[in-house]
Amino acid sequence: MDSVDFDALEHEARRLMPPASFAFCACGADDEISMVENIAAWRALRLRPRVLRDVTAIDTRVTLLGRQVPTPIMVAPTGRHKLFHPLGERATARGAAAAGSAYVMASNSNILIEDVAEERRDAPQWFQLYYWPNRAEVEALIDRLVEAGFTALVLTVDAPVGGWAPRAAREQHQPTPDILNINMPGRPMARTAYHPDFVGKVMYPATWRELEWLVKRSPIPVIVKGVLRGDDAVACVEQGARAIMVSNHGGRHLDTTVTTAAVIGEVVQAVGDKAEVYVDGGIRRGTDILKALALGARAVMVGRPIIWGLTVNGADGVTAVLDHLHVELVRAMQLSGTASLSEAVPDLLAR
Numbered sequence: 001m002d003s004v005d006f007d008a009l010e011h012e013a014r015r016l017m018p019p020a021s022f023a024f025c026a027c028g029a030d031d032e033i034s035m036v037e038n039i040a041a042w043r044a045l046r047l048r049p050r051v052l053r054d055v056t057a058i059d060t061r062v063t064l065l066g067r068q069v070p071t072p073i074m075v076a077p078t079g080r081h082k083l084f085h086p087l088g089e090r091a092t093a094r095g096a097a098a099a100g101s102a103y104v105m106a107s108n109s110n111i112l113i114e115d116v117a118e119e120r121r122d123a124p125q126w127f128q129l130y131y132w133p134n135r136a137e138v139e140a141l142i143d144r145l146v147e148a149g150f151t152a153l154v155l156t157v158d159a160p161v162g163g164w165a166p167r168a169a170r171e172q173h174q175p176t177p178d179i180l181n182i183n184m185p186g187r188p189m190a191r192t193a194y195h196p197d198f199v200g201k202v203m204y205p206a207t208w209r210e211l212e213w214l215v216k217r218s219p220i221p222v223i224v225k226g227v228l229r230g231d232d233a234v235a236c237v238e239q240g241a242r243a244i245m246v247s248n249h250g251g252r253h254l255d256t257t258v259t260t261a262a263v264i265g266e267v268v269q270a271v272g273d274k275a276e277v278y279v280d281g282g283i284r285r286g287t288d289i290l291k292a293l294a295l296g297a298r299a300v301m302v303g304r305p306i307i308w309g310l311t312v313n314g315a316d317g318v319t320a321v322l323d324h325l326h327v328e329l330v331r332a333m334q335l336s337g338t339a340s341l342s343e344a345v346p347d348l349l350a351r
């Protein structure tokens with residue numbers, strides 16, 4: 001899949017998925033404005049390539065929380081992978097590991113944490129946590145994760161209640177006993193965030209107090225995902241967060257937010273060198289990745305394209321998507337005279 005064209009890949013994934021699974025993957029909240037604008041915002045940025053640089057050796061290595069990885073491209077946490085492939089997150093984790101990419105496993109996964117851990121190779125596995133109301137259950141989960149070798153907790157804070165996605169609501173996934181949110185308390189049958197039962201319910205009541213508690217309780221670093229403002233990012237870091245994920249959840253909950261491309265610079269500047277900053281939302285090209293890194297992101301995460309690859313070809317499909325983006329990143333670096341990621345600085349972009 002060297003010549004992967006993401007439009008064609010999405011098309012093929014759509015053909016293979018049940019319509020409700022596709023609707024769940026593809027949807028954005030309300031009018032899908034943020035989802036669409038995320039993509040457009042990266043594309044609208046203009047590069048100022050440098051010429052006559054030696055680009056024969058390109059270095060894409062980066063350290064994430066002290067651990068070196070070969071690529072700044074990570075797999076974003078997306079839930080319920082058995083809706084897309086029978087092996088679920090086991091295949092996703094295997095595919096990410098083969099590409100050397102950090103894998104962020106979602107709370108709403110359909111495969112046990114311990115089984116996903118078996119797929120780990122050299123790249124880190126982190127776990128995306130939704131803070132549910134019972135603290136003892138959160139504690140038990142943290143202990144299990146640490147035991148299984150996960151090296152960071154990613155607390156998602158941008159969806160205390162579910163948004164509303166008309167597309168997914170119209171084509172509801174029907175819960176079945178073979179697809180469980182198996183790591184959640186009570187192992188419920190998987191329902192999407194857009195199930196009518198969830199409307200108006202505060203599912204994940206995390207506040208600053210819970211963040212403070214989590215940072216103290218967790219033996220592994222805490223990352224906060226879903227931040228779109230410099231002041232919030234600074235407050236998270238003051239509470240002990242080791243990294244910030246600038247994200248609007250792929251435009252799936254609150255519509256008409258700022259785009260992530262528009263605010264990554266503000267967050268990086270506010271946080272300074274006190275924490276690492278990553279970004280996701282609408283990253284579809286190597287040039288998008290280079291732009292994000294130039295604006296100060298240490299790494300990027302990719303959501304929907306990973307699901308397309310998973311659907312079409314399981315673990316190999318996930319690897320192919322990540323490898324494809326990596327090849328594009330290297331090419332963009334070569335064509336812009338950027339031999340290593342330390343040379344990806346704001347000056348590479350037009351104001």
Ligand SMILES: Cc1cc2nc3c(=O)[nH]c(=O)nc-3n(C[C@H](O)[C@H](O)[C@H](O)COP(=O)(O)O)c2cc1C
Pocket residue numbers: 024025026038076077078079106107108128156225247248249250251252280281282283301302303304305
């Ligand atoms: C099907 C799907 C499920 C998702 N589930 C979660 C989740 O459980 N937790 C979370 O923090 N983010 C979730 N996200 C958001 C992603 O982590 C990420 O922020 C977003 O997909 C990035 O945008 P992109 O899809 O345009 O690359 C989900 C995204 C999709 C597409």
